[in-house]
Amino acid sequence: MSSFLHIFEKALNSSNNMHTISFSLASLFLFLFFLYKRLFTNPSKIQNLPPSPPKLPIIGHLHQLGTHPHRSFRSLSERYGELMLMYLGNRPTVIVSSARVVKEIMKTNDLVFSNRPKFSIYDKLMYNSRDVATAPYGEYWRQMKSICVLQLLSNRRVRTFKGIREEETALLMEKIQQNIASVINLSEMLMVLTNDVVCRVAFGRKYSENQVNGVDFKEVLKEFVQLFGKLSVGDFIPWLAWVNRFNGLDARLERCAKKFDLILEDILTQHSARTRNYIGSDSSENEEAKDFVDVLLEIQKENSASFPLGRDSIKALILDTFAAGTDTVYTVLEWAMTELLRKPVVMKILQEEVRGIAGDKELISEDDLEEMKYLKAVIKETLRLHIPTPLLVPRESTQDTKIDGYDIPANTLVFVNAWAVQRDPAIWEGPEEFQPERFLTSAIDFKGTNFELIPFGGGRRICPGISLAIANIELVLANLMHRFNWTLPAGIEGDTLDMSESIGVTIHRKTPLLAVATPHIYH
Secondary structure (H helix, E strand, O other): OHHHHHHHHHHHHOOOOHHHHHHHHHHHHHHHHHHHHHHHOOHHHOOOOOOOOOOEOOOEOHHHOOOOHHHHHHHHHHHHOOEEEEEEOOEEEEEEOOHHHHHHHHHHOOOOOOEOOOOHHHHHHOOOOOOOOOOOOOHHHHHHHHHHHHHHOOHHHHHHOHHHHHHHHHHHHHHHHHOOOOEEEHHHHHHHHHHHHHHHHHHOOOOOOOEEOOEEHHHHHHHHHHHHOOOOHHHOOHHHOOHHHHOOHHHHHHHHHHHHHHHHHHHHHHHHHHHHHHOOOOOHHHHHHOOHHHHHHHHHHHOOOOOOOOHHHHHHHHHHHHHHHOHHHHHHHHHHHHHHHHOHHHHHHHHHHHHHHHOOOOOOOHHHHHHOHHHHHHHHHHHHHOOOOOOOOOEEOOOOEEEOOEEEOOOOEEEEOHHHHOOOOOOOOOOOOOOHHHHOOOOOOOOOOOOOOOOOOOHHHOOOOHHHHHHHHHHHHHHHHHHEEEEOOOOOOHHHOOOOEOOOOOOOEOOOOEEEEEEOOOO
16 A cells, blocks of 8 residues: 555656546555455355345344234335345345245245244243254254154044044033023133143143143243244344343243243153053054153153154153144134134035034034035135234245345345235235135145145145144034034124234234124024
8 A cells, every 4th residue: 555655645746747646546546445345345245135125223124023024024025025135133034925935935945944043032932942843954853853743743643632622622512502692702712622632632631720830831821822922132133132131031931931841840750650651562542542742751761763852852842732733723713713703604604514514413523524625615714814823933044045036145034924925916816805715626725835825834844733733623613613603792793893913923813702602403
């Protein structure tokens, strides 16, 4: 740089040589420009990034999330595109809002986008992300998913719990019968039902009315679901992580994690002796008597997994069962009944199908469900219009890649706005309307191959509990339609029913669903 200053000084002292001054100024400018480029930019990093809204310093686009991010993201995507870049604090984040781009993420580049981001809430609630849903992509995750798919959630295993589902559904019908012609809180009843089914499947007993080690099971489960959907500022602006100590989030997470651990420790201790009795026994009676905890403890005892299955891993898998099996299933049932109460014509069609197949049977069994095509269409349409987790579980890219012609750097957070995809007018006719008939002549399914309908995700990270969830939903909804006629309380009409959504990772109704049941008269 001293040589450039020397030339510049000589030029200034030579008033007769204006060309030298111009040349020196230009040379100094070019030198400083290239020095800046060398020090502060890397030409190899210049990228064709997706379009992005204007952002604020430090917080980026966090202020634009709103109370319902799936709705905020759709509004922004309508302006900036179906693949949109946002910055949540200092975390680059892409929002995907079309089936075409979802296919690139979940199929074409599935391996690149199979990782999960490291979030402090996941670590604190899920035993350092040792579960299947939030574990980072790798050998540990593959082994844990294999256990879930083969040992816990296979079609064969789901069938072994058929009796539990039918017994608990029968109890729900009795509760409704006891409150016939009265206004009932259907949301509460459905939540208790799904909780009881999952408890019996996972633990072998119900905990809805019990305390374990002095802890109220229902209350800690409710707190767990609420916390799982919280935003931790420190995950997006690391130097502000201390905020969680002052806003109470850290304390709530620690209390909830400790309470759930006390419950799970008690359950595992009770099951240990019973598991020893099962080892070496192949009888079908013993096999059907085993719940999820029995199976996991047996795998641990026999070392039948290809890696050591630790106690914390077992607890994390159990928590996965509740996160996916309780809140989401009850949410689907709640929204299905909401839409049917708003659309009496649709409800009548479904009731005619269900009652035509069941005849004068008091209760529908799972064997009756296969022929109920309209029932399955109603459930698909509910999952389309009211997906329980609108943004699915976030993903993270593991390497630089291209999506839809844009550069996506490694370690980019990815939110798939499944809610927006499933209401895309380019795909669905009347996307905001509840029309089950659309699925009677359509081959579109929710098992991960049709990216227009992805309530359970897709690719490697698809939810492994689809069979268990659908089995619970179909049986309950069919029996509700078979046993009773349903109306809204007096003074409430379908078009005036409050359809507001709750806030959180799972979107259920903001207000409980109230309804009136009257018995169906068999002819």
